[in-house]
Amino acid sequence: MATTPHAFETLKLTGLGRSFGGHAALAGLDLTIRAGEFIALLGPSGCGKSTALNCLAGLLPLTHGTITMDEKRIDTLSPEQRGFGMVFQNYALFPHMSVERNIAFGLQMRKVSRSETKRRVTEAIALVKLEAHAKKLPGQLSGGQQQRVAIARAIVLEPSLVLMDEPLSNLDAKLRLDMRTEIRRLHQSLGLTTIYVTHDQEEALSMADRLVVLREGRVQQVGTPEELHTAPVNWHVADFMGYRNLLDVTVTESGAEGVLVSNEDLHIRGTAVGGVTPGGAARLAIRPEDLRIASSEDTGDGLIVAEVAVVEYHGREFSVGATAKSGTTLYVRSELAPQPGDKVRLRVDPARALVFAADLDAAGEPVAQTALAGEAAT
Structure with missing residues (x-):
């Protein structure tokens, strides 16, 4: 033809x-x-x-x-x-x-x-x-x-x-x-x-x-x-582009080195995408491949403590699901296989941790991810 x-x-x-x-x-x-x-x-x-x-x-x-x-x-x-x-x-x-x-x-x-x-x-x-x-x-x-x-x-x-x-x-x-x-x-x-x-x-x-x-x-x-x-422009696009770890956080500080965000599980620095302000609700997005298991020598701020819940073999690497203190599951890729029950510390490069403005309801309150997911499913 x-x-x-x-x-x-x-x-x-x-x-x-x-x-x-x-x-x-x-x-x-x-x-x-x-x-x-x-x-x-x-x-x-x-x-x-x-x-x-x-x-x-x-x-x-x-x-x-x-x-x-x-x-x-x-x-x-x-x-x-x-x-x-x-x-x-x-x-x-x-x-x-x-x-x-x-x-x-x-x-x-x-x-x-x-x-x-x-x-x-x-x-x-x-x-x-x-x-x-x-x-x-x-x-x-x-x-x-x-x-x-x-x-x-x-x-x-x-x-x-x-x-x-x-x-x-x-x-x-x-x-x-x-x-x-x-x-x-x-x-x-x-x-x-x-x-x-x-x-x-x-x-x-x-x-x-x-x-x-x-x-x-x-x-x-x-x-x-x-x-x-x-470079997704909002967390909805990030969600569809493989940023599997989506966490509700509060912006505590903003400066030349990025934004500091926190919740019950973490206190880490990320890169702001769009308008986020100190004290405001935000959503932190991290790809599993950008979240790594820290070594014992790795110290300092920005570590997330979690317990390994599930390990899946994916050929050249393992997909690890780890549960943080709040019960939130974080997904990480690893060349080595931890064992379920192991305590691990997770770290991410601030440039790879994107911080987006959260969706707000009519009263200006952040809308939970679960509510938005249910809305999209209908």
């Missing part, structure tokens, strides 16, 4: 919004996508990422905002008029049609000639490496093979944009890794423009050129994988 010609230079989403019964599932999404980009929409269930994708595809009408392609408005067009390719979570294959016929279906609906259809289907099957399965029915294929058929069906149309809605969530861990590589390979080799919905931050970091993190229908941050990984 020839490289897909870029049918546009920029796709612009302006103030995109979608409400259901007065509830805003998506609000104020502004995003400019350049041809050839791989964009990942990332966030927990119910954050609005699939709603955004369906609005872009034309499967859901907008409540607010516009979608323009090279300054031409397209949100008033039907899904088929937009000419986008779509890969669904459940594959959506026709069970009574062979692999070949499933892939050819969209071309036939567009009245593409028989010879051209045959050529493009043959090339698409070769691209996803399913030549030996062309005559089989979907029920005779593995989950990974079915997903390859769904991808081939989308790209055979040579679309200007490919939309993927959690396409790997039904696959096992090894297949997900393999398919991540395949999707990225196809994106690059065909010159596709791809928008990819996922709740898996590792998946998004490994595949996307830029990430859009959503929470409760609103964009939290847009940036490259490196930008979001190293």
